[in-house]
Amino acid sequence: MKLKDxxxxxxxxxxxxxxxxxxxxxxxxxxxxxxxxxxxxxxxGAAIAVLDxxxxxxxxxxxxxxxxxxxxxxVENENAFEQGSILNEMSKQFEEMGASVMITDETGVRYISxxxxxxxxxxxxxxxxxQDSPVFLRTEEGFAYKAIVQTExxxxxxNVAAPELAYPIGGDYHTLEAIKLQIKIILVVICAAAVxxxxxxxxxxxxxxxxxxxxxxxxxxxATAAIRSGDLDHSVGYSSADELGQVCVxxxxxxxxxxxSVSMETRYVQQKQEMIAGIxxxxxxxxxxxxxxxxxxxxxxxxxxxxxxxxxxxIYDTACDMEHMVDxxxxxxxxxxxxTPFYSELVEMGSYLADYCSELRPMMQKNDITxxxxxxxxxxxxxxxxxxxxxxxxxxxxxxxxxxxxxxECVKSRVNIVLCQENGLIKIMWIDxxxxxxxxxxxxIFGRFYRGDSARSNATKGSGLGLSIARRIMGHMxxxxxxxxxxxxxxAITVTLPERxxxxxxxxDC
Ligand code: ADP
Numbered sequence: 001m002k003l004k005d006x007x008x009x010x011x012x013x014x015x016x017x018x019x020x021x022x023x024x025x026x027x028x029x030x031x032x033x034x035x036x037x038x039x040x041x042x043x044x045g046a047a048i049a050v051l052d053x054x055x056x057x058x059x060x061x062x063x064x065x066x067x068x069x070x071x072x073x074x075v076e077n078e079n080a081f082e083q084g085s086i087l088n089e090m091s092k093q094f095e096e097m098g099a100s101v102m103i104t105d106e107t108g109v110r111y112i113s114x115x116x117x118x119x120x121x122x123x124x125x126x127x128x129x130x131q132d133s134p135v136f137l138r139t140e141e142g143f144a145y146k147a148i149v150q151t152e153x154x155x156x157x158x159n160v161a162a163p164e165l166a167y168p169i170g171g172d173y174h175t176l177e178a179i180k181l182q183i184k185i186i187l188v189v190i191c192a193a194a195v196x197x198x199x200x201x202x203x204x205x206x207x208x209x210x211x212x213x214x215x216x217x218x219x220x221x222x223a224t225a226a227i228r229s230g231d232l233d234h235s236v237g238y239s240s241a242d243e244l245g246q247v248c249v250x251x252x253x254x255x256x257x258x259x260x261s262v263s264m265e266t267r268y269v270q271q272k273q274e275m276i277a278g279i280x281x282x283x284x285x286x287x288x289x290x291x292x293x294x295x296x297x298x299x300x301x302x303x304x305x306x307x308x309x310x311x312x313x314x315i316y317d318t319a320c321d322m323e324h325m326v327d328x329x330x331x332x333x334x335x336x337x338x339x340t341p342f343y344s345e346l347v348e349m350g351s352y353l354a355d356y357c358s359e360l361r362p363m364m365q366k367n368d369i370t371x372x373x374x375x376x377x378x379x380x381x382x383x384x385x386x387x388x389x390x391x392x393x394x395x396x397x398x399x400x401x402x403x404x405x406x407x408x409e410c411v412k413s414r415v416n417i418v419l420c421q422e423n424g425l426i427k428i429m430w431i432d433x434x435x436x437x438x439x440x441x442x443x444x445i446f447g448r449f450y451r452g453d454s455a456r457s458n459a460t461k462g463s464g465l466g467l468s469i470a471r472r473i474m475g476h477m478x479x480x481x482x483x484x485x486x487x488x489x490x491x492a493i494t495v496t497l498p499e500r501x502x503x504x505x506x507x508x509d510c
Contacts, residue, residue: 006243008212008213015209022205023197030193034186042287058097058167061139066090067145067160074103074149074156078452081110082369099143099162100124105154124161133157141165196490216244220251232259260273278449282325282463286318293318335472342386342476346500349381349426353419356391367402369413369432376420383426383497389473393481394430396466397493401432403462404452404491421499430493437485444481446471 006014015271073086080087081103088111091101102121103111109118128137128144137144145160182342193333216238226234231254236248291313293302302308334340357373398415405413411433418429437452444450451464467481474481479497 002240005245006157007242008244008440011209011212011242015205019198019202019205022195022201026197027190027194030190031266034190058165060136063138063143063145066093067147067158070101070103070158071147071149075151076160079480087111094160094162096166097162098164098166099160102159102161103149103156104159105156110156112191121159121161124163125159127163128161130159130161139163158326212242213242213244216240216248220248223251224253227255227258232262275448276498278464279329282449283322286322289318289342290315309386325463325465328463328469331463332469332472335469335476338476340389340476342389344384344386344477346382346502347385347387348502349383349385349428349497350375352385352387353417353428356394357417360394364402364415366399367405367413369401369405369415371415371417373417374419378421380502381419381426382500382502383479384500385477385497386473389477392497393470393473396470397430397463400466400491401430404434404436405432406435424499426497426499428495428497433490436487436490437483438487439485441486442483446481453454 029500039495044170049209055378070087073080073090077085077087079085082088087103091111091113094101100113100116100121101111102109102113102118103118104118112118112121125144125146126141130137130144132148133146133148135144135146140324142163143160144162145158147158148157149158186417216236219236219238223236235252235255239245293315294301297308297311302311331340348360353373354375357371361371383421401413401415414433416429416431418427418431420427420429445452446467447464448468450468451462467483471481474495474497477497479495481493481495483493485491
């Protein structure tokens, strides 16, 4: 999981933790590096001195310590020149290393290594080139030390000479002050480095943290501004698994919904305008016609009782058409507002359609249309329908098959109704061999006030509301209605309904 995807709380904890861990690790690494440097004998004299005490070489530091011990003993111990003193012990160690120790004062020699004469020590000092004091001298193989040790009562001259030490010599000589200075420098460097590392780590991690928080917030701000200015296509464009990522995703979903509802609103307004235009147009034609016939009667054009009766019948028919259209409009707006009650019941569609066709057949025959019903279902096909509303849908299909049948008398008009089951759906296909529609009209015919060319050329042939009412009704019943057609070959309307289980649906508890 990336840092970006962590929840914000964890991200902050992690960053704070890293702000401590990273500098500590780096400082530890630095200290480790310095220590390793010491091990490689490239470090400070202090470390070399410490480490070399563990090896079998003799270092300057050890030699210095030894002469310092003797010095101290002379100054602080009254019995320094007696057996068992530090002076004696250290001198013995020098002698084991092959060095000669000689300490003199005004009275003469106070201490000299066994089996060696004063002259020999002097000669050794000379051979090592030691004249004045204080001297601490290291050669390739040997060592010499000469110092004046001042006590309250006496002044001693201390000589340690070893032209050739019995032990190999290692390390460089560093004074204690130099070592202290080196340690101070190292501590200052480590502290300064620690401060710099803490600052750099803090800046880098804070920037990173603020970027992961600020980036989505900035993007959200931009998206909000875009929406405010009416741009509903501007997506936030940020994805991560943290809380802000979720907010961005939800914001995008909200934008999509808003876009949908805005386009729905636009469609709705457009539909409303189209509907008003449709109503005005469709009412003005019959009104004009009624006015014409009424003025015909009033002006005495209909001068015979037969003519007057014909005029009045036409006026009556036109008024009936208008009433039908107003009824349809009323029904459509009630369907739009979900104000039409639906009384659904579980019906076996095979027997329902067989009955429906028997009732419809005489009317179709009266219009010279042969009606055939074919049930291709392999089992009983149950669906939940409102009989009256579905009857309204089929009634419209029947009206259309009658209205748009071919005028050619040589063609035998027919309507085939086929029932089948497919993927959990019940399909009812209403196929006629009328004048048909153009392929591209298949979707348009369900639009409000849509009327095909043939319908438009004949004012009495419908108002273009029947199929849009049918689509609304099918939607309310959880089904669908679609069309396929070819100009001159007829139309196939497919009505689908979800297939239901007979038992569970019949159970009133379900
Ligand atoms: P209308 O009242 O005009 O028939 P509909 O909504 O029922 O309104 O139909 C819309 C249009 O679809 C019709 O004007 C017609 O052009 C076309 N249409 C519908 N059914 C048929 C059909 N069976 N054959 C040919 N055209 C049809």
